[in-house]
Amino acid sequence: MISYLNKLWKKNIWLPIAGLVFLIQLLVPAYMIFEQQQTLKYGELHKFKIRPIDPYDPFRGRYVVLSFEAVTNAIPYSPHDKIAAEDVKSAPKRNDWVYAIITTDEKGYAKFSELKIDRPKSDENFLRVQIRYSNIHNSASIIIPFDRYYAPENKAYSIEDQVRRRSRNSQDNVYVAVRVRNGKGTIEDLYINEVPILEFVESNQKKAN
């Protein structure tokens, strides 16, 4: 083993291996970008109504945590999965992955109609989500993966403030536009009354001045 390691630092071995490792280190973030771009480009648009709070993430700066109206209540399992979900051993547990089927309510906002244990066919609109906790009555509370909106440091607070006030006021519509593709969702933007949040906050700041 040691002799292998000593060989690693020889020039004709080190350079190709280092090159490969460095390439992978670049390709992984590149793929993450590619995946997001693909979702934004080809994904189906859904509007999710929200209510937010604002913690601080040391790694990624200020962001607004979004809490979704669509997951306020537990979501039932699909009739097909009911038997499986009732069985204690096969029932999804906390942090297990399931598929949430997206439909639209009468006002045009997205909601989750049911959960499926197996991956749905590709013509359905669905998100791959983790279970927060399972209920006894064949339903489960889920964790939405796109739960943070990254905001400039000096604007996160006012965004949160606006969203909190506006989302309580039934006349204002606060929602995130999410592109969904192959079970993955990417936030396109956060809107108050059809105006992107940054524009909205900036125009409000100007008015205040």
Place this chain on the structure above:
Amino acid sequence: MTDQVEQKAINKIDIEPNQKTWLDKQLKHWQQEEIISTEQKRQIQILYRTKATRDNNWATGILVAIGALLIGGGIIMLFAHNWEYLGKGVRTFLSFLPLVLAQALAIYSYKKQSHSAAWWEASATLVFMTIAASIALIGQTYHIYGDLERFVLTWLLLGIPLVYLLRSSMVLILCTILIVWLCTFEGKLYWLFFALLFPYWIYAYKNKVNAAFYWSTWLAAIGFAIALMLSSLFRRSFLDFYPVIFLLLMSAAYFLLGKILFAKANNSFWKNPLSSLGAIGIGLFSIIISSEGNRSSYYGREGVILNWESYIDLGLYFSALAFIIFGLGKYFKHLKFHQWLMVASGLVAILALLDFAQWISLLGWLFIGMNLYILVCSSLIIIRAIEEGKTLLLNAGLIWLSSLIALRFFDSDVSILGKGIVFILIGSAFIGINVWFNKKRKQQLQRQELNHD
């Protein structure tokens, strides 16, 4: 004559740089005083060689690495500021820039600074930190989920090769921290990542690369224990069912492994991380067992989940136990008796197995045995320490023994009758050991006197 000198030159004597400076000065002086000729001066100079100052080199290395760590952290924070006015394209470019620069620096270090630990450590640390910066900035630009587990896991996987490519102790330490983080907050089998670091640890051990080796061993050994135990809570495995017993087993295994691997470490506390940590663990966990008897898991036996993750835990349990049994047999003569006894504490794990299999449960009685064990073992340590004049060992033994006595006195769990019996046992054993020890000493002294006569 010249041939002989050349021959000697192969077996050069290593001297410190300041000694070399002094020697050169003196030689010059002697030559001026005409004590030696120019040829003789040259011949003397050939005999000596300045010692390569690896440690100094490394000390600079770790300082530079810390600098690199700070710079890397700074880059992450700059990105965290979130520059909304930069477009997506610019931000994408920015998220790759530091990583590419750090990688270029690593290649430069390899090609042009192949003997500088400082360059290697610094560039490895920078690459490691810029990986995080890069992923974090992309996550921020695209509002990618706040899934910290995936973030840390990606960071760790992309970073581990740096330990090998650039022989970086700093990255080894950082990876240890990430693994412990994953096990603390996510559970699962993330402790297995230590296996990926192990070959490098062996290499560093064989080559004693630098003082960072001891640092990283201390951290990795503690990290491994924490990672394993905390993650076992998540999967409710067998280890979680008998946590203290397993920790005692693991401490004993650490202790034995340290005694085998670092046999030449001159019993230095700092330079034998495994044994020192094992000894602390044996002291601590034996005291806990001696106090509480057997407190079973919150979930009860039915709560133990047996899946493949648990089987890996079990495998670890059995290997540690097998290692201890093997060590007790093989190293009986190499270890001092109190050291051998300390390793033997790991045998408690057999009781846990018997209990779990529901063959025979002696765990209810274990606390009595453990009290006697600590009493005997700590007394032996104290005696040994006095004989060898070792202050640290003596104090360790005294602390162990006195905390046992103090705890028994204030124990409210044991009935007064039980307490009485335990105290009588402790007292008699104490007197017994002392009488025995004095007799032995007297015999020894008499023998010595006879020899002198």
